Amino acid sequence: MNNYQKERIIPKDAEYLLFMEPGEKVLYDASGILNNEIQGYLVLTDKRLFFYFVSNISRDKKFIATYPYIVSARLKSGLIYSELTIKNKKESFTIKKVNKKRAKEFCNKLNNIINSDN
Numbered sequence: 001m002n003n004y005q006k007e008r009i010i011p012k013d014a015e016y017l018l019f020m021e022p023g024e025k026v027l028y029d030a031s032g033i034l035n036n037e038i039q040g041y042l043v044l045t046d047k048r049l050f051f052y053f054v055s056n057i058s059r060d061k062k063f064i065a066t067y068p069y070i071v072s073a074r075l076k077s078g079l080i081y082s083e084l085t086i087k088n089k090k091e092s093f094t095i096k097k098v099n100k101k102r103a104k105e106f107c108n109k110l111n112n113i114i115n116s117d118n
Helices: 003-007 014-019 100-117
Strands: 026-034 038-045 048-054 059-066 070-077 081-088 092-099
Touching: 014 048, 014 059, 026 100, 038 100, 059 070, 059 081, 070 100, 081 100, 092 100
Parallel strands: none
Antiparallel strands: 026 038, 026 092, 038 048, 048 059, 070 081, 081 092
16 A cells, blocks of 8 residues: 555545546545535546536536646635635636645645646
């Protein structure tokens, strides 16, 4: 069992794996609320970042960016939860009610990706 498997909290609805390409690996995920509208999981793979959610009708994802197009990741800590704001070259996404520890780790991983691409 590697370090990722030890620390990872597996969501009940891990069907977001259906939205991944063969061989694509999940690096990190965290539950939260996208743009104050949709509750789901922010998923970081070895190629891209997307938000997976389950609606009354179906399971879907909101594509955020592939690595070269992630411009910034900003963390705003609250008393219990944190808020992540992620910008790509076209738009910005806010994910609220993210566990503080997971949000900090997620932001660090995103900033490492952004810095390595520059």
